[in-house]
Amino acid sequence: xxxxxxxxxxxxxxxxxxxxxxxxxxxxxxxxxxxxxxxxxxxxxxxxxxxxxxxxxxxxxxxxxxxxxxxxxxxxxxxxxxxxxxxxxxxxxxxxxxxxxxxxxxxxxxxxxxxxxxxxxxxxxxxxxxxxxxxxxxxxxxxxxxxxxxxxxxxxxxxxxxxxxxxxxxxxxxxxxxxxxxxxxxxxxxxxxxxxxxxxxxxxxxxxxxxxxxxxxxxxxxxxxxxxxxxxxxxxxxxxxxxxxxxxxxxxxxxxxxxxxxxxxxxxxxxxxxxxxxxxxxxxxxxxxxxxxxxxxxxxxxxxxxxxxxxxxxxxxxxxxxxxxxxxxxxxxxxxxxxxxxxxxxxx
Amino acid sequence: xxxxxxxxxxxxxxxxxxxxxxxxxxxxxxxxxxxxxxxxxxxxxxxxxxxxxxxxxxxxxxxxxxxxxxxxxxxxxxxxxxxxxxxxxxxxxxxxxxxxxxxxxxxxxxxxxxxxxxxxxxxxxxxxxxxxxxxxxxxxxxxxxxxxxxxxxxxxxxxxxxxxxxxxxxxxxxxxxxxxxxxxxxxxxxxxxxxxxxxxxxxxxxxxxxxxxxxxxxxxxxxxxxxxxxxxxxxxxxxxxxxxxxxxxxxxxxxxxxxxxxxxxxxxxxxxxxxxxxxxxxxxxxxxxxxxxxxxxxxxxxxxxxxxxxxxxxxxxxxxxx
Numbered sequence: 241x242x243x244x245x246x247x248x249x250x251x252x253x254x255x256x257x258x259x260x261x262x263x264x265x266x267x268x269x270x271x272x273x274x275x276x277x278x279x280x281x282x283x284x285x286x287x288x289x290x291x292x293x294x295x296x297x298x299x300x301x302x303x304x305x306x307x308x309x310x311x312x313x314x315x316x317x318x319x320x321x322x323x324x325x326x327x328x329x330x331x332x333x334x335x336x337x338x339x340x341x342x343x344x345x346x347x348x349x350x351x352x353x354x355x356x357x358x359x360x361x362x363x364x365x366x367x368x369x370x371x372x373x374x375x376x377x378x379x380x381x382x383x384x385x386x387x388x389x390x391x392x393x394x395x396x397x398x399x400x401x402x403x404x405x406x407x408x409x410x411x412x413x414x415x416x417x418x419x420x421x422x423x424x425x426x427x428x429x430x431x432x433x434x435x436x437x438x439x440x441x442x443x444x445x446x447x448x449x450x451x452x453x454x455x456x457x458x459x460x461x462x463x464x465x466x467x468x469x470x471x472x473x474x475x476x477x478x479x480x481x482x483x484x485x486x487x488x489x490x491x492x493x494x495x496x497x498x499x500x501x502x503x504x505x506x507x508x509x510x511x512x513x514x515x516x517x518x519x520x521x522x523x524x525x526x527x528x529x530x531x532x533x534x535x536x537x538x539x540x541x542x543x544x545x546x547x548x549x550x551x552x553x554x555x556x557x558x559x560x561x562x563x564x565x566x567x568x569x570x571x572x573x574x575x576x577x578x579x580x581x582x583x584x585x586x587x588x
Numbered sequence: 589x590x591x592x593x594x595x596x597x598x599x600x601x602x603x604x605x606x607x608x609x610x611x612x613x614x615x616x617x618x619x620x621x622x623x624x625x626x627x628x629x630x631x632x633x634x635x636x637x638x639x640x641x642x643x644x645x646x647x648x649x650x651x652x653x654x655x656x657x658x659x660x661x662x663x664x665x666x667x668x669x670x671x672x673x674x675x676x677x678x679x680x681x682x683x684x685x686x687x688x689x690x691x692x693x694x695x696x697x698x699x700x701x702x703x704x705x706x707x708x709x710x711x712x713x714x715x716x717x718x719x720x721x722x723x724x725x726x727x728x729x730x731x732x733x734x735x736x737x738x739x740x741x742x743x744x745x746x747x748x749x750x751x752x753x754x755x756x757x758x759x760x761x762x763x764x765x766x767x768x769x770x771x772x773x774x775x776x777x778x779x780x781x782x783x784x785x786x787x788x789x790x791x792x793x794x795x796x797x798x799x800x801x802x803x804x805x806x807x808x809x810x811x812x813x814x815x816x817x818x819x820x821x822x823x824x825x826x827x828x829x830x831x832x833x834x835x836x837x838x839x840x841x842x843x844x845x846x847x848x849x850x851x852x853x854x855x856x857x858x859x860x861x862x863x864x865x866x867x868x869x870x871x872x873x874x875x876x877x878x879x880x881x882x883x884x885x886x887x888x889x890x891x892x893x894x895x896x897x898x899x900x901x902x903x904x905x906x907x908x909x910x
């Protein structure tokens with residue numbers, strides 16, 4: 241049953257300390273991710289948790305240095321029998337992502353649509369460039385036909401007029417649709433959308449996420465959706481990963497997160513409460529940002545913010561010390577659900 | 589806002605202002621004059637036997653709209669013919685600068701931090717350390733001294749001049765291109781294009797150079813063309829290194845009639861220059877005598893041409909701002 245299109249094994253990504261410290265800081269710690277073919281996987285976590293760094297490192301988009309320092313990532317594009325190495329710690333591999341994958345194997349939708357479009361090229365030409373990646377040697381008329389097809393696919397009204405526009409003439413929602421069209425035009429097996437709804441208002445957000453889900457279902461494409469908001473991912477996620485400070489603290493199928501069941505990670509609960517509060521219009525629970533994590537090595541990454549430690553219930557009063565000093569083991573409430581928390585694993 | 593209103597909005601932004609109109613007007617004028625110059629031959633009147641010698645420094649007449657110069661040659665024909673001296677060599681200067689500076693700057697900017705880029709950057713700095721006019725004069729002097737008949741090599745010398753001015757402009761253009769490329773290399777749309785599998789070559793040529801550096805390069809080549817007009821006419825005015833007589837250049841036309849300027853000034857001074865009628869009489873005499881037009885025509889031509897190409901540069905500079 242497991243047929244991942246992309247998977248990682250204990251992947252570590254480090255970046256140089258912006259404050260000029262000696263050793264690089266680990267921003268992704270031992271990530272194990274499996275993106276199932278044709279499924280929608282969501283990577284959820286607050287800003288700065290390392291979601292984007294992980295995605296960029298995987299897919300060889302410049303950015304973090306020294307980058308991947310340990311672990312491996314593999315891809316199995318449609319039709320390939322063996323996994324293709326994406327990134328690894330060996331020097332030979334570094335900076336050579338996607339060595340034997342066809343160009344345009346993965347499509348990307350970036351956070352800010354206006355930044356991911358070239359401001360001085362017409363929309364049609366930019367979609368056209370992607371079309372020629374998938375199909376070389378097309379006549380200009382054939383390229384134009386496909387461009388209009390893709391603009392129509394993302395539900396842009398009047399595609400012929402839109403193709404003639406420059407990016408600054410588009411609204412945010414339209415620009416994001418164009419960015420999706422550009423990503424789709426390379427006919428990718430995998431679509432990665434990095435916070436595609438940031439900067440859009442609520443009504444448009446829903447449209448964009450629905451559009452992504454619908455496109456992936458219709459084309460049998462795998463989707464990795466990166467978001468900080470549970471409300472956004474709620475109705476399209478098949479599989480979820482929750483990330484906090486570089487660590488994947490919980491992963492599981494959709495029912496593990498949105499249906500009542502055995503325990504979930506306190507951080508997941510916090511994110512869900514926050515999303516709910518935003519939707520209901522009440523003020524979200526206060527963050528205890530003043531609390532600094534003790535040391536990066538031992539203990540649970542969430543210990544400094546965990547409400548179960550800050551305000552322990554009587555039965556959990558003994559946990560605090562262990563959470564801060566012992567690395568929490570993985571607890572599996574069911575075969576496909578994993579939680580990295582001592583408290584969830586030892587129900588009292 | 590509807591799509592159609594966005595359209596009109598953009599076209600309003602792209603409308604040409606008076607500066608652009610002036611620039612393109614001058615450009616069209618120069619091209620016209622260059623074409624006309626192909627049908628004009630003004631030099632054989634120098635030692636002619638078959639035609640009647642015209643009076644030297646004659647005033648304007650219907651046969652000779654601008655009068656004649658100090659040797660009795662038609663000034664208008666020489667003015668038109670003189671466009672040949674800078675037009676194609678000027679374009680050659682632009683070509684040399686663009687062909688070397690744009691790839692150099694683009695590579696130095698795009699692969700910033702690599703060894704090759706550092707070498708290219710060093711080369712640009714090295715060229716920029718040469719003083720432009722000294723370089724031009726020295727090389728042209730060596731060239732002129734090493735050919736037997738400099739007049740026969742005049743055409744080659746002009747292109748040499750163009751090439752040198754173009755070379756001396758490379759650091760400026762290359763630096764501007766490399767800075768721009770460096771800036772756009774970090775833009776998200778470049779990352780997006782790369783992530784989608786667009787090749788580096790295509791990103792650099794199309795996304796960065798074509799879409800985002802086109803106006804920058806045009807703007808700098810226009811400035812360079814103006815600089816070349818100035819260099820050519822200055823050298824021709826000074827003699828020796830520019831256009832050798834009898835070939836006309838706006839610079840040597842000006843140099844040729846400069847003696848008569850002194851003459852016409854003395855004529856003006858001799859009349860009763862304090863009354864308006866006397867002043868006008870002096871001016872009339874100067875016009876009749878040819879001197880004034882001989883000075884004014886090349887001066888105005890040089891000034892208007894340079895102002896025109898600089899206006900064109902300004903036009904592209906306005907387009908350049910993203």
